Amino acid sequence: MATLYTHQGENIRKTWMLMSIFLIIIIGLGYVFAQMYNNPSILYFCVIFSILMNVVSYWYSDKIALTMAGAHPATREKYFDFYTIVENLAITAGLPMPKIYVIEDPSPNAFATGRDKNHAVIAVTTGLLSVMNKNELEGVVAHEMSHIGNKDMLLSTVAVVLVGFVSIISDMMIRGAMFGGRDNNDRGNGIFAIVGIILAILAPIFATLIQLAISRKREYLADASGSLLTRFPEGLASALEKISQYGRPMKKQSNAIAHLYIANPTGSGAFAKKVGNLFSTHPPIEDRIKKLRGSL
Numbered sequence: 001m002a003t004l005y006t007h008q009g010e011n012i013r014k015t016w017m018l019m020s021i022f023l024i025i026i027i028g029l030g031y032v033f034a035q036m037y038n039n040p041s042i043l044y045f046c047v048i049f050s051i052l053m054n055v056v057s058y059w060y061s062d063k064i065a066l067t068m069a070g071a072h073p074a075t076r077e078k079y080f081d082f083y084t085i086v087e088n089l090a091i092t093a094g095l096p097m098p099k100i101y102v103i104e105d106p107s108p109n110a111f112a113t114g115r116d117k118n119h120a121v122i123a124v125t126t127g128l129l130s131v132m133n134k135n136e137l138e139g140v141v142a143h144e145m146s147h148i149g150n151k152d153m154l155l156s157t158v159a160v161v162l163v164g165f166v167s168i169i170s171d172m173m174i175r176g177a178m179f180g181g182r183d184n185n186d187r188g189n190g191i192f193a194i195v196g197i198i199l200a201i202l203a204p205i206f207a208t209l210i211q212l213a214i215s216r217k218r219e220y221l222a223d224a225s226g227s228l229l230t231r232f233p234e235g236l237a238s239a240l241e242k243i244s245q246y247g248r249p250m251k252k253q254s255n256a257i258a259h260l261y262i263a264n265p266t267g268s269g270a271f272a273k274k275v276g277n278l279f280s281t282h283p284p285i286e287d288r289i290k291k292l293r294g295s296l
Helices: 004-036 041-059 061-069 080-093 126-131 134-149 153-179 190-230 233-246 270-275 285-294
Strands: 071-073 099-103 110-113 121-125
Touching: 004 041, 004 153, 004 190, 041 061, 041 153, 061 099, 061 110, 061 121, 080 099, 080 134, 080 190, 099 126, 110 134, 121 126, 121 134, 126 134, 126 233, 134 190, 134 233, 153 190, 190 233, 190 285, 233 285
Parallel strands: 099 121
Antiparallel strands: 071 099, 110 121
């Protein structure tokens, strides 16, 4: 019978498939935009600029995320238990010791970021350190270590950038169609103008949904890999229970990095429960706990 662990390869394949869809959306928008204005260079610009944005965001992703979260470095002397748990799990996973940071916030949460395993960062809140026992903290750190080991941090960063880039292109298309003048002779086929406006309206919505889907797949995968690392799924399951019971949102939030956290930083998800899982950055914690305990 299939368990949580048997779906790791499937989650990776689906994540890359979703990233491919992102690129198709950008190329499609660029093509339609180019046809609207009879200017093929627009398509080339869209493709090249999207690649450049991905490279820049990838290179500085850790600094951007840590600044937005308000995190500060954690020393071994002040956070000995946290430091040694990260150190031991890094050795177990065969990964370099990541830098560790702490966020001054009573809400229990954590995230990992960085461009690769040699430049990785794990950040936790003071609230997480105060409410978790050793097994639960190991479960959370192993989850974040799995994000590093699974090499999915780049995917999350690229997803954020592509969503922003799709929104920029869409806004340019709408503004160009509305304020570019009434002479259609310089705009190519009028059908492309109509299609372009429709795509410009729908593309950001689809792009955001894809980003959210990527985030949810990453969390299931990290839950599975983290449990394999500790060989104790109950530790992470219990930690997720405590996080969900706290319920209150983090004091400092940013939509740009919300998907990085182990749990939704906006709280226990009252809004998500009303509108469903479609618009949530994270899968329901109840489902994650059930999968973890079903793997025992």
